[in-house]
Amino acid sequence: MIRVEDLADRLVLVGLTATGSQDIGAIPLHNEYPRVGTYQNTVNTIISRQFITRVNKPVNLILMLVIAVAMGFFIQRLNAKKSLVVTLSVFVLLNLAIMLAFSYLNIWFEQLGLSLAMVMPSMGIISIKFMKEESQKRFIKSAFSYYLSPSVIDEIIEEPESLKLGGEDREITIFFSDVRSFSTISEKFSPQELVVRLNEYFTEMTDIILGYGGTVDKFIGDAIMAFYGAPIIMRDHPLKAVLAAVDMKKRLRELQEKWRKAGMEEFHARIGIHSGKATVGNMGSRSRMDYTIMGDAVNLASRLEGANKYYGTSAMLSGSTYEGAREHIDVRHLDVIRVVGKTEPVSIYELLGKRGALPDKIYAMLEKYDRGREHFINRDWKEARQLFRQGIKVVPDDGPCLKYIERCEGYIKNPPKKSWDGVYVLKGK
Numbered sequence: 001m002i003r004v005e006d007l008a009d010r011l012v013l014v015g016l017t018a019t020g021s022q023d024i025g026a027i028p029l030h031n032e033y034p035r036v037g038t039y040q041n042t043v044n045t046i047i048s049r050q051f052i053t054r055v056n057k058p059v060n061l062i063l064m065l066v067i068a069v070a071m072g073f074f075i076q077r078l079n080a081k082k083s084l085v086v087t088l089s090v091f092v093l094l095n096l097a098i099m100l101a102f103s104y105l106n107i108w109f110e111q112l113g114l115s116l117a118m119v120m121p122s123m124g125i126i127s128i129k130f131m132k133e134e135s136q137k138r139f140i141k142s143a144f145s146y147y148l149s150p151s152v153i154d155e156i157i158e159e160p161e162s163l164k165l166g167g168e169d170r171e172i173t174i175f176f177s178d179v180r181s182f183s184t185i186s187e188k189f190s191p192q193e194l195v196v197r198l199n200e201y202f203t204e205m206t207d208i209i210l211g212y213g214g215t216v217d218k219f220i221g222d223a224i225m226a227f228y229g230a231p232i233i234m235r236d237h238p239l240k241a242v243l244a245a246v247d248m249k250k251r252l253r254e255l256q257e258k259w260r261k262a263g264m265e266e267f268h269a270r271i272g273i274h275s276g277k278a279t280v281g282n283m284g285s286r287s288r289m290d291y292t293i294m295g296d297a298v299n300l301a302s303r304l305e306g307a308n309k310y311y312g313t314s315a316m317l318s319g320s321t322y323e324g325a326r327e328h329i330d331v332r333h334l335d336v337i338r339v340v341g342k343t344e345p346v347s348i349y350e351l352l353g354k355r356g357a358l359p360d361k362i363y364a365m366l367e368k369y370d371r372g373r374e375h376f377i378n379r380d381w382k383e384a385r386q387l388f389r390q391g392i393k394v395v396p397d398d399g400p401c402l403k404y405i406e407r408c409e410g411y412i413k414n415p416p417k418k419s420w421d422g423v424y425v426l427k428g429k
Helices: 036-048 057-075 080-105 111-144 150-158 182-186 191-211 237-261 296-311 319-328 360-377 381-394 399-413
Strands: 024-027 030-034 167-179 215-220 223-228 269-284 289-294 315-318 329-338 346-354 423-425
Touching (some): 057 111, 080 111, 167 289, 191 215, 191 237, 223 237, 237 329, 237 346, 296 329, 315 319, 319 329, 319 346
Parallel strands (some): 329 423
Antiparallel strands (some): 269 289, 315 346, 329 346
């Protein structure tokens, strides 16, 4: 029992609470709740004067416009995936800000309208981006699938900015190979047979180049031109090029065995590899361009391929390529040469194979050869010749030993001047 005097200076709310009465309704926390229980919140709001302020329509519309324009301007600079992440993040932050404004500042924004203003244009732009990027991916795969490895194509798709229009200077490794005496060999085939044989050879060699992430630049008759380190940057491009060359030599020996058993003419290839700075990019005319390389480094790699003819070797590296791969390969120092059109001498090496994988007789021959070269550089021609002859006894057809015997005999008869620095000038290409 409540006495009337106990209600002095107090507010009293009176209402029906009986089941079945008309004053029962739903609230956020309960489906059936006596509405009189909500009156105290209304009274408290009036007393404390903490009224909810509803943002008017013009302000809401201006906010919607600003949000839509800002989101469109910002995400159009991003790719599709980043745009989607940003849109979802902004959506969460926007709704959190609206709820905090309502909870702590009693400001009521048009939450649905603002959310739609942010989401709808953003999702429209993102959808267009996804469609364009898928189209770009298909174009890249189509355009580069014939001279780039699938792994390199995937990297370009992930980072299309790595493929710049025009040219840029970059440290790369350039590869040249050519079929020895191809003109003579081609006379023994009909044009159709020659195409079939070349296609078989090119397919096998190209698969290996692409397998090591190389880029096939072009086929020039019976020659292959390729490079490593572009369009995707490779820190170990000399090693990739050299290991590819080792595998190519091995695969060519297998093809030669196959052709020999079939009574077919064999192909023998020469390889030249050089690492250096070259200009890489899309070059040509407005209507026709190639992704290719240019520069002195390219010319030197081509010269090294041709220099194999002089030394009787099949694969030659420049000093820069050797330095980038020396821990993984066996080589022999062939010479220090000055090629046609160049003034600076270049150290050259014969690529023999992967480190420790050569036959014992090759290592035995190399021991004689290396000692012979030491005597040769020291102008002890007779002792050098003797050591090279010992090398020939181990490997009878060794081209460099035979060449140095010839040079020793020439210097015994006509010694070079005292100013001789050991550099050999190649007179042909």
